[in-house]
Amino acid sequence: MLSERQEKILRAIVDEYIHHAEPVGSRTVSKRKDIGFSAATIRNEMADLEETGFLEQPHTSAGRIPSQFGYRYYVDHLMVPRHLNRSDLMMIRELFASQMNEVEQTIQETASILSRVTNYTSIMLGPELYDNKLKYLQVFPLNDHMAVAILVTDTGHVDQRRITVPEGVSLTNIEQMVNLLNAKLAGVPLHRLKQTVHKELLEEFSRHVENYEYLLSMIDQLLATEAEGRIFTSGTTNILSQPEFKDVEKVKVLMELLEESDTVARLFSNQETGVQVRIGHENELEAVNNCSIVSASFVVDGRSLGTIGLLGPTRMDYQKVVTLLDVLSRNLSRHFQRIYG
Amino acid sequence: MLSERQEKILRAIVDEYIHHAEPVGSRTVSKRKDIGFSAATIRNEMADLEETGFLEQPHTSAGRIPSQFGYRYYVDHLMVPRHLNRSDLMMIRELFASQMNEVEQTIQETASILSRVTNYTSIMLGPELYDNKLKYLQVFPLNDHMAVAILVTDTGHVDQRRITVPEGVSLTNIEQMVNLLNAKLAGVPLHRLKQTVHKELLEEFSRHVENYEYLLSMIDQLLATEAEGRIFTSGTTNILSQPEFKDVEKVKVLMELLEESDTVARLFSNQETGVQVRIGHENELEAVNNCSIVSASFVVDGRSLGTIGLLGPTRMDYQKVVTLLDVLSRNLSRHFQRIYG
DNA sequence: ACTTAGCACTCGTTTTTGTTGAGTGCTAAC
DNA sequence: GTTAGCACTCAACAAAAACGAGTGCTAAGT
Known part of the structure; x- marks a missing residue:
């Protein structure tokens, strides 16, 4: 366990390093208002903190920088969620005051604001269409x-696809087919459409629809569940x-x-409630072992609709980022609840 | 005018520099198979070529690199359109052999191949929906x-938008409205929809549709021409x-x-037929004054449907890039012609 | 008159050496 | 337990030296 003084010093170092990106020396710490000790004392504590793994020294005669473990402690115990400043708040207010009917648009613009406010790269995972249910087909x-x-x-999501009509299929054929499909498939989740047709409806087809063999390829094109572009990035x-x-x-x-996109999806997917912080090696992928990912998902009727997240260096302004994501995810949840609820 | 020997040398230097990205010395040139002169002779010619502005010298004791003027001469007079290699050709064949019904998909995948084959950044401008005509509204x-x-x-392009239904508008109202709009707006270009309604149809509405005042805001949402994301990039x-x-x-x-996106659109838009090469300062934008942009548009029924292009350093493999863009744009034209024609 | 071998010269790059200063760890005094 | 003082370390910067690729010029060869 850390003493109160050690916590004070660790917090100071992390704060300092987050903002200046340079190793922090004992003198710098001792000069801060909230610290009442001499550089020498700080040095002793810093040596201890290094021994316990909270700090690191790039080289002998340099100051200290927080280790990933140090950041973790900072995030869990030391940081005080900071209030957003006026202009950022205004931006968010305006965003959600404006009329945004399209899910995609809302998500894209949120991502854009997020990256502009934080100066990190923002990534949003849109809703999985996967288990949405078919309402209507045309x-x-x-x-x-x-x-x-x-x-x-x-x-209310609309999926469109262009399909080729096989030789020998008439307009009436198509109409028949569409009517039948609509009658039978309404309420079936998108990813089970094809399966449902093949397992349960083929026989029915052969009875009611002329030329149904020709239509088969068309149906398959129609019902293909596509790999969807549900990832939005901003501020790369x-x-x-x-x-x-x-x-x-x-x-x-x-x-x-x-x-x-699949890597990104895996990296950012977040099942937890609330804001989640993954520091450096806590991320599975080696490529982001010196990055942090902070994410939060937004929820409608208790079901996660998507995730909103940030990618930055481990030296990230966690205080700001965490509150920001918290606020935004709540707003998004509320916004979509109003539309869907 | 350049002598034959000068042309040979210039070509050699450009080729060499394109592939190795380092100033080319007289010795290197003289060692090439297609050159039969000693380094000293080359040096003399090189001095001349520099004086006439075809070459540049980064510093006194370095080799020469082509000037932008030199590249221009190379592109216009010296380069021999190279045949694509087998594997690249195969890739393209496969691409166009596969069934691609979606315009967007085709464009995206072409862009992807283009960037993979060339190792430059590829950009495609999709068709302007702008003057497409409304076929059906629902x-x-x-x-x-x-x-x-x-x-x-x-x-066959499908545009979708989510709209809010004003208080006091019934389903029947909507149906009435949609029927009327369909009857009156079929064949009108998208960008004139709103205008047409406001100028020519309001009166008609008031006669035929109940509650039409309430519907107005809905119609406006419905017909808003959106700023469209018709730009695809790959291999950034x-x-x-x-x-x-x-x-x-x-x-x-x-x-x-x-x-x-608007800057990109401006930069890449290409009205000419055939492949267009813009070297360095030939591009308006200062930011790309040390880049080259090569582009070609694809055409259906004589109307340009979109543009396909590459962004790279002025030291670009023009031979390869030009043939590649030529082949791809022809293929695209043919492909879309088959779908639309 | 054109080509080319030879050579002195130039100048960016790399290597070496020297200097500086921020920051530490330790000791001894408070 | 805290702090002033001091010797020590080491990256970063700067200056100096060595290197070498490539040139331009001259003079000899064809």
Whole structure:
């Protein structure tokens, strides 16, 4: 356990390092208002803190920087959630006061604000459409061999896909099919559509719909569950402003990671309630072992609808970021609750 | 005018520099198979080429690098469009052999291939929906105060938006409205929808539709022409592999530029037929004065449908890039022609 | 008249050496 | 238990030296 004085010193060092990105020396700490001890005393404590693993020394004659363990302690016990400043609050107020009907739009703009306010890279995972239920299905023919299919889900998401119409299928055929599908598939989760058709409806089809063999390929195109682009990022370039990423090689690793959507999804998915902080090695992926990821999910009717998160160096302004994500996720939850509820 | 020998030398230098990114010395040139002169002779010619502005010398005792003027001459007169290698050709074949019904998907995947094959950043401008004509309009109510509107255009593009239903508007109202709008707006270009309603249809509305005042706000939401995300990029991180961008600051400038979609659209828009090469200062924007942009547009029924382009350092593999863009744009044109035609 | 070997010279890059100063650990005094 | 003082360490910066790729010029060769 840390003494009160040690905590004071650790907090001071983390604060200092977060803002100046340079090893903190004993003198710097002792000069702070909230510290009443001489540099020498601090030095002794710092040596202890290093021994216990809270601090590290880049080299013998340098100041100390927090270890990842130190950050963890800071986040868990030392930091005081800070109030947001006026202008940031205003931005958020305005965002949610404006009329945003589209889920995607809301998410994208939230991400944008988040990255602008924090100067980190923000990432948002949109809702999994996966288990949304089909509400309505429609097909518009475009010409002899092409048509547009539209799937509306219970949450109001619209999925569209262009499909090719097989030779020998008439408009009436399509209509019949669509009617039948609508009657039978309403309420079925998207990811089970195809399965349901193949297992339960084929027979029915053969009885009610002419030419049904030709229609099969069309149905399959229609019901394919697509790999969806539900990831939104903003402020990717902010990474470039961080001193820990002045080396292009490091930037590259991160950027490439951000381009792989499944990796990002895995990295940011967050089942917990409240704000979650993952520091350095607490992240599975090696590429982000010197980064921190802070995330929070937003919830409608008790079900997680998506996640909102930030990616930055381990030297992250946790105080600010945590309150910000807390506020934003609550706002998002409320916002979507109002739309869906 | 350049002598044949000078052309040979210039070509050699550009080739060499494109592949090794380092100033080319007289010895290196003289050692090439296609050159039959001693280093001393080359040196003399090089001095001349520098005087005429085709070459530059980073400093006194370094080799020469092509000037932007030199690249221009190379592109216009010296380079021989190279055949694509087998594996690249295969990739392209496969791409267009696969069934791609979605315009967006096609474009995105083409961009992806383009960046992988070239190791530059690829950018594609999708079709302007702007003057597509409305084919069909539909509204699905989601609950008492929300609905989804779907607009299908003559080219088969589907636009969707979520709208709020004003207090006091009934389902019947909506149906009436949609029917009337469909009857009156079919064939009107998207960007003139709103205008058309306000100028020509308001009176008609008041006669045929109950509660039409309440519906007005809904119509406006419905017909708003949105700023569309028609830009696709791929391989942004490739920039980071170029030696000319080993300085983070330079990367930052470019990356930030790539995040502004209107700037990108302006930079890449290309009205010409065939492949267009813009070298360094030939680009208006200062931020890309040390970059080259090569682009080609694809065409359906004589109308440009979009542009496909590459962003890289002025030291770009023009031979490869030009043929590649040529092939891809032709393929794209043919592909879309088949779908739309 | 053109080409080329030879050589002195230039200048960025790399290596070496020297200097500085922030910061430490330890000791001894308070 | 706290703090002033001091010797010590070591990265960072700067100056100096060595290196070498490449040039321009000259003079000899064809």
